Amino acid sequence: DWDSPGEFTFAYEVGMAPAFEVELDKKLGVDRVLVEVDDALLDKEIADMTRRFGKLEDAQVSEAKDMLLGDMIELDAEGNIKEGGIMNRATISLEFLEDEHTRSSLTGLRSGDEVQVDPHKVSSGHDDLARMLGITHEQVHHLESSFLFRVAEVKRMVPMEVGQELFDRVFGQGAVEDETAFRAKVKEGMEASFERDSDRLYLRDVLRKLEEKHQVELPDGFLKRWIQETSENPVTPEEVEQGYGEYAEGLRRQLLQDGIIEKYGLEAKGEELDAFAKRYVADQFAQYGMPAPEEGEIQRMAGRILSDRDQLGRIRNTIVERKLMTHFKAMLEPKERRIPLDEFVNLARS
Known part of the structure; x- marks a missing residue:
C-alpha cells in the first residue's frame, strides 16, 4: 500500500x-580470403x-537485350481490353527478365x-510492378489480370568503344592514356572494393x-523468461523456444565482441564520431558534385546527425x-588466399 508507507x-x-577471458593469438587459424580478379x-x-x-x-526489331517502351493495357477474363481497366506507359528491359x-x-x-x-513476369517485385502500372502497392497484391503490351518504341544500348573517350569518362580527363593502363586501374578499383x-x-x-573456442554459457532459463516478459506482443513459451537458438547465438557473439572491444580499448571515441560525421557530410556534397560548405556549417550538420540516436x-x-x-589483422597476422568470385560469394553466404 503506497498510501501507508x-x-x-x-x-x-x-x-x-x-x-x-578472450585471448587473441596467431594459432586461431582463420585465413583472410580475397577475390581473384x-x-x-x-x-x-x-x-x-x-x-x-x-x-x-x-532499333527496328527487338533483340534479347533491348528495351521496349509501350503501353500496358489490362485485359478481362476473355482476353479483351477491360473497360475502365489499367492503362499505363511502361518500359520493359528484356535483358533482366528471368522468365525465358x-x-x-x-x-x-x-x-x-x-x-x-503476365505483368508479374515483366517486373521485379511488387514495388517495381506498382510503378510500371501506376497503381498502389495494395492493388498489386490483388492483381490477377493479364495485360496487353503495345510496343511504341524499341531502344538498343550501343556500348561505348574501349578507347580514350571511355578512359576519360571513367577516370577523368587524361588520367589514363592506353588500354593496358586502363585495365590495370579498373582491376585496382575492383580489388579495393x-x-x-x-x-x-x-x-x-x-x-x-x-x-567455438570460448563456449560462453548463458543463463538460458532466465533469458527465456525475460524474453517472454519484455516482448511487445504476447508470446508463448513454445514461440520463445523456437527463436531462442538464433537469439542466443547473436548474444554470445555480441558478448565476445564487447569483451574484445573493452580489453583492447577499441571503443569509438567522441572525436572519432565527430570526424566520421563531418567526413560523411562532406562526402554527401562531393557525391552530387557540390563544393563542401564552410567548416562551421559542416560541424552543425554533423552535430544534427550525431543527435539522432539511430x-x-x-x-x-x-x-x-x-x-x-x-x-585482428595486426594481431593474428592471417594467411591470405585468393579464390574465384563465385566461391567467395558462396563462402560469404555460408
Whole structure:
C-alpha cells in the first residue's frame, strides 16, 4: 500500500553476463580470403562500363537485350481490353527478365506490335510492378489480370568503344592514356572494393572461431523468461523456444565482441564520431558534385546527425567494426588466399 508507507519486500531475478577471458593469438587459424580478379572478371566489368556509358538508339526489331517502351493495357477474363481497366506507359528491359518464355515472346517485335504478358513476369517485385502500372502497392497484391503490351518504341544500348573517350569518362580527363593502363586501374578499383568484402568476411569468421573456442554459457532459463516478459506482443513459451537458438547465438557473439572491444580499448571515441560525421557530410556534397560548405556549417550538420540516436549507433558500429578488423589483422597476422568470385560469394553466404 503506497498510501501507508512501511516496510516492503522486493524480489529480484537477475541474469548475470558470463565471465570469460578472450585471448587473441596467431594459432586461431582463420585465413583472410580475397577475390581473384582474373581476366574474365575484369572483361565483364569493362563490358559493363561500355554499356553504362553507351548510347540508347532506336532499333527496328527487338533483340534479347533491348528495351521496349509501350503501353500496358489490362485485359478481362476473355482476353479483351477491360473497360475502365489499367492503362499505363511502361518500359520493359528484356535483358533482366528471368522468365525465358516471356523474353522470347518480346523479341522480334516492332513498333505497333502487340503481345499478351503476365505483368508479374515483366517486373521485379511488387514495388517495381506498382510503378510500371501506376497503381498502389495494395492493388498489386490483388492483381490477377493479364495485360496487353503495345510496343511504341524499341531502344538498343550501343556500348561505348574501349578507347580514350571511355578512359576519360571513367577516370577523368587524361588520367589514363592506353588500354593496358586502363585495365590495370579498373582491376585496382575492383580489388579495393572486394577488399572491404574480404574484411567483413574475415571479421565474421574470426568471431565464429572465437565462439567455438570460448563456449560462453548463458543463463538460458532466465533469458527465456525475460524474453517472454519484455516482448511487445504476447508470446508463448513454445514461440520463445523456437527463436531462442538464433537469439542466443547473436548474444554470445555480441558478448565476445564487447569483451574484445573493452580489453583492447577499441571503443569509438567522441572525436572519432565527430570526424566520421563531418567526413560523411562532406562526402554527401562531393557525391552530387557540390563544393563542401564552410567548416562551421559542416560541424552543425554533423552535430544534427550525431543527435539522432539511430544514426549515432550506425556510425559507432562502423567505427568499431573497422577497428576490430584492423586489430585482428595486426594481431593474428592471417594467411591470405585468393579464390574465384563465385566461391567467395558462396563462402560469404555460408
